[in-house]
C-alpha cells in the first residue's frame with residue numbers, strides 16, 4: 256500500500272469515496288471515518304481524552320455532519336477517547352461494554368505507568384485523567400444517508416468482542432486488531448482458537464482493502480497469510496493446553512516467536 260503511506264502524524268488517507276483512514280505515530284494506531292449524505296461514522300477514538308479531542312477536531316475539519324462512533328474493541332488505545340464525540344451514539348459489540356467495565360481501571364493504571372516510565376508525562380497525565388464513556392449502541396446496519404455501513408460480529412479473535420466495520424459500496428473493512436500490519440498480532444486477550452475462522456468470515460466479505468487497528472491498510476492476501484499463521488498459533492496453543500507441547504517449544508515453533516501467549520483460552 257505504498258501509494259497510501261503517510262509519513263506525517265494524523266493525516267487522513269482516502270481509501271475510497273468518502274472512506275478515510277487516519278494514521279498516528281502513537282502506537283502506530285489507525286482509525287477511520289466513513290462519510291454518508293446525512294451522518295458520518297468514526298471508527299475508534301484513540302487512547303485518552305486529549306487524543307480523542309484531537310481526533311474529534313480533525314474529524315470536524317473534514318465534516319460538520321452529525322456523528323456516530325463504532326468501537327472495534329475495549330483496548331484503551333481504541334476507545335478511551337470517546338468522550339469528545341458525545342452525544343454521538345457509541346456502537347460496540349455487547350461484550351465490549353462489559354470488558355471496559357472489567358478492565359478500564361487496570362488498563363489505565365498499566366499504561367499510565369508505562370508512559371511515565373517512557374518519560375511521556377503528558378500522555379500519562381491525560382490517560383490518568385480519562386474515564387472513558389461506555390458504548391451504548393449495538394452492532395448492526397448504520398444508515399449514514401445514501402450509504403449503509405454494517406457493524407458485524409464475525410466471531411472472536413483478538414478479543415472475545417471484536418467488531419468489524421464493513422463499508423460494502425467501497426469494498427473497505429475496518430478490522431480493528433483482528434488484523435495487524437507492521438507488528439505481530441497481540442495475543443494477550445485473544446481467543447486464538449476462534450481467530451482464524453473469524454478472519455475467514457472477514458475475507459468472505461470480499462473486501463478490496465482491509466484497515467488494521469495498527470499499521471497501513473492491507474489487501475486480502477495479507478489477511479489470508481495472517482489467518483494461516485494464526486491457525487498455526489492456535490494449533491500450538493491447543494497442544495500446550497493438552498499438555499502435549501512444552502510452552503517454550505511452542506514459542507520456538509510459533510510464527511510469532513516471543514509474542515506473549517494468550518492469558519486465557
Ligand SMILES: [Zn+2]
Pocket residue numbers: 328330413432441
Ligand atoms: Zn487491541
